[in-house]
Amino acid sequence: MTLRAAPQNRPEDFDLAALADGCCERLAAAYEVRGMIAPPIPLPVIEVQHEAEGVVTLWVQVPPEMVADYNPGQYFMCWNPYDATGSMGRPNYHSEKPYSVGDVKIDRSGVDERIAADTGGSGRTMLGFTVKDLGRQSGELTRMAVGDWLAVRGPFGTSFPRMNSGDRLILVSGGIGSTPMHMAALDARRKLGERLRIDAIMGFRNAVEVHYIERMDNLCDSLEITTDDGSMGTSGFPTGPLPDLLSNGHEGRTVLLTCGPEPMMKPVLQMAVDAGVECYAAMERYLPCSVAMCGLCMVGDRLTCVDGPVMEGDWLLQQADFGAAH
Amino acid sequence: MADLGVEIPGLSMANPLMLASGIQGGNAAALHRVASSGAGGLVSKSIGPVPREMYPGPVCVEAMDSVILNAMGLPNPGADKFAEVVRGEEFAKPMLVSIFGGDAEGYVEVAEKMADAGASCLELNLSCPHAKPGSRSLIIGQQPELIREVVAAVRAAVDIPIYAKLSPNTTNIVVEAEAALSAGADGLALINTVSAIEVDPFAGRPIIGNLLCGMSGPAIRPIAQRKVAEISLAMLRGELPNVPILAMGGIMTGLDVARFIMLGASAVQIGSALIWDDVDVFQGIADELSSFMEQNGYDDLASMRGIALDSLEGLS
Numbered sequence: 001m002t003l004r005a006a007p008q009n010r011p012e013d014f015d016l017a018a019l020a021d022g023c024c025e026r027l028a029a030a031y032e033v034r035g036m037i038a039p040p041i042p043l044p045v046i047e048v049q050h051e052a053e054g055v056v057t058l059w060v061q062v063p064p065e066m067v068a069d070y071n072p073g074q075y076f077m078c079w080n081p082y083d084a085t086g087s088m089g090r091p092n093y094h095s096e097k098p099y100s101v102g103d104v105k106i107d108r109s110g111v112d113e114r115i116a117a118d119t120g121g122s123g124r125t126m127l128g129f130t131v132k133d134l135g136r137q138s139g140e141l142t143r144m145a146v147g148d149w150l151a152v153r154g155p156f157g158t159s160f161p162r163m164n165s166g167d168r169l170i171l172v173s174g175g176i177g178s179t180p181m182h183m184a185a186l187d188a189r190r191k192l193g194e195r196l197r198i199d200a201i202m203g204f205r206n207a208v209e210v211h212y213i214e215r216m217d218n219l220c221d222s223l224e225i226t227t228d229d230g231s232m233g234t235s236g237f238p239t240g241p242l243p244d245l246l247s248n249g250h251e252g253r254t255v256l257l258t259c260g261p262e263p264m265m266k267p268v269l270q271m272a273v274d275a276g277v278e279c280y281a282a283m284e285r286y287l288p289c290s291v292a293m294c295g296l297c298m299v300g301d302r303l304t305c306v307d308g309p310v311m312e313g314d315w316l317l318q319q320a321d322f323g324a325a326h
Numbered sequence: 327m328a329d330l331g332v333e334i335p336g337l338s339m340a341n342p343l344m345l346a347s348g349i350q351g352g353n354a355a356a357l358h359r360v361a362s363s364g365a366g367g368l369v370s371k372s373i374g375p376v377p378r379e380m381y382p383g384p385v386c387v388e389a390m391d392s393v394i395l396n397a398m399g400l401p402n403p404g405a406d407k408f409a410e411v412v413r414g415e416e417f418a419k420p421m422l423v424s425i426f427g428g429d430a431e432g433y434v435e436v437a438e439k440m441a442d443a444g445a446s447c448l449e450l451n452l453s454c455p456h457a458k459p460g461s462r463s464l465i466i467g468q469q470p471e472l473i474r475e476v477v478a479a480v481r482a483a484v485d486i487p488i489y490a491k492l493s494p495n496t497t498n499i500v501v502e503a504e505a506a507l508s509a510g511a512d513g514l515a516l517i518n519t520v521s522a523i524e525v526d527p528f529a530g531r532p533i534i535g536n537l538l539c540g541m542s543g544p545a546i547r548p549i550a551q552r553k554v555a556e557i558s559l560a561m562l563r564g565e566l567p568n569v570p571i572l573a574m575g576g577i578m579t580g581l582d583v584a585r586f587i588m589l590g591a592s593a594v595q596i597g598s599a600l601i602w603d604d605v606d607v608f609q610g611i612a613d614e615l616s617s618f619m620e621q622n623g624y625d626d627l628a629s630m631r632g633i634a635l636d637s638l639e640g641l642s
């Protein structure tokens with residue numbers, strides 16, 4: 001069955017910008033109620049940005065206050081209600097999954113600059129979700145096109161700790177764990193400018209999947225790339241260059257944040273804890289419901305969806321069920 | 327201090343607040359987490375004969391204020407795996423094990439495994455379709471003859487108390503209650519979710535992955551109260567044996583608990599409220615209930631039970 005509301009069935013002269021504006025207004029109304037959108041709200045994808053092979057960023061238009069309130073580490077549930085043929089199937093494969101926000105921007109294309117200046121500057125506030133082809137569901141998302149529906153709800157969960165002037169941030173990512181690390185760097189720079197040091201290590205399997213380098217390079221004081229196979233940057237895992245960063249004495253508070261597969265995060269956190277560095281991980285678990293109902297996201301005695309995804313490194317290291325691949 | 331204690335077949339609890347089936351309770355870690363809260367008792371996720379996967383998402387959403395919609399698809403680890411939990415874990419609170427099956431044999435298989443593992447009582451989730459050809463669109467709980475068949479089979483197979491969990495999606499719930507009790511159930515639990523659907527007008531399709539869903543949360547509380555009242559009144563009239571009722575549907579506060587107790591419930595279950603406050607809801611509700619009872623001079627739950635039925639008796 002193909003349905004009229006499936007993007008594939010829209011008329012030729014369809015006005016996507018008008019639809020995006022309408023959906024954005026609807027999102028704003030839902031968001032106003034409690035600073036969170038509870039049901040999934042479909043938004044048309046405005047732009048699909050190629051990042052690397054099998055890695056794309058899907059841009060959707062959202063109200064500016066949502067971006068202003070967003071705390072890095074938090075996640076949204078993202079869902080594609082239609083498959084590539086415009087049918088929804090039952091059961092469909094496009095099960096909803098959690099994604100961290102990867103990037104934000106204000107799109108001024110189509111804005112009359114003179115009017116924009118008069119009204120204090122306007123444009124479309126855009127949220128970017130970066131997805132990697134990891135399987136059936138995220139694979140579908142990487143093949144989405146401009147105009148397709150991406151239904152989102154959130155933001156959910158805990159966020160990274162507040163940084164202060166004079167602090168130092170160490171960011172360690174593995175694979176698509178790059179996205180919350182980028183938001184942490186972006187947020188810290190916006191709030192503190194140059195009054196904080198940011199050092200980052202980004203680990204990838206190989207050169208082909210390397211992404212977000214330019215974004216991170218613009219924000220960080222130092223950036224090290226590692227690939228498992230040595231096809232780019234330093235050969236090996238992100239734990240390779242980490243001891244140097246940890247021993248590089250910084251006066252004042254140092255905070256390490258990490259996101260990636262658990263077998264990568266575990267040694268990273270261990271090294272930080274051993275060096276006496278405050279550390280947190282953004283957990284990448286499959287969260288079936290995201291609202292504390294299913295009970296299938298336990299780590300130790302916590303639910304990842306509400307007590308996480310950001311959790312303290314020293315606590316995680318004590319949990320027997322932390323550190324395996326998921 | 328008001329006495330919140332509850333003594334009913336298979337369950338001895340410090341307060342009447344139980345976790346509702348399907349909320350978090352499908353594994354040992356999650357059950358321990360709830361057990362360490364202010365809850366008086368636990369109900370496990372409904373356990374079937376074999377492991378089941380979750381439906382495609384979205385599986386559970388807050389569709390609007392006070393309205394929770396879900397279609398999880400009864401994901402559960404299966405009877406063998408869960409029997410290990412029942413056998414091996416010592417929970418800080420008593421646990422009612424919820425079970426389901428495709429037919430009477432399915433229920434019996436799970437019931438026997440749970441009883442062998444040491445379960446102290448069972449809740450039969452009757453809100454699932456029967457495997458029998460031709461009855462696909464109806465759930466067992468909508469067909470009194472199937473309720474009778476399932477309950478009687480489980481009754482014959484195990485000695486522990488059984489509670490039949492009823493669906494509200496029927497014409498006259500007293501008929502389904504009668505079927506369960508005449509077949510040997512020791513108590514009733516109600517209500518399960520109200521059948522529902524929600525369409526997103528932009529996407530032009532239902533917002534739940536499974537399309538069809540069940541509704542719960544505060545919006546269904548008055549419906550649940552009506553169903554409990556109908557059964558309690560039938561008990562008063564002598565049409566049903568007087569058995570404990572585990573009531574649920576949209577409970578958020580201590581006053582909501584008092585409402586159900588006043589309509590004849592012995593204990594209550596709480597599910598959707600955890601969306602907003604997670605397991606902390608239990609202690610909050612217990613404190614509210616206790617201070618409400620003190621304010622109003624109720625010493626224990628028995629002194630409140632059924633008092634709202636007095637005004638309804640003339641209606642029957």
Ligand SMILES: Cc1cc2nc3c(=O)[nH]c(=O)nc-3n(C[C@H](O)[C@H](O)[C@H](O)COP(=O)(O)O)c2cc1C
Nearest residue numbers: 346347348372396451517518542543575576597598
């Ligand atoms: C996410 C979710 C999953 C549920 N799963 C089950 C289940 O496995 N077995 C069952 O008997 N009831 C299940 N229910 C129904 C609840 O146990 C309860 O009857 C209903 O939600 C009404 O109570 P509430 O308004 O407090 O949630 C589920 C409800 C929800 C919201």
Ligand code: FES
Nearest residue numbers: 289290294295305
């Ligand atoms: S994802 Fe369902 S309880 Fe956390």
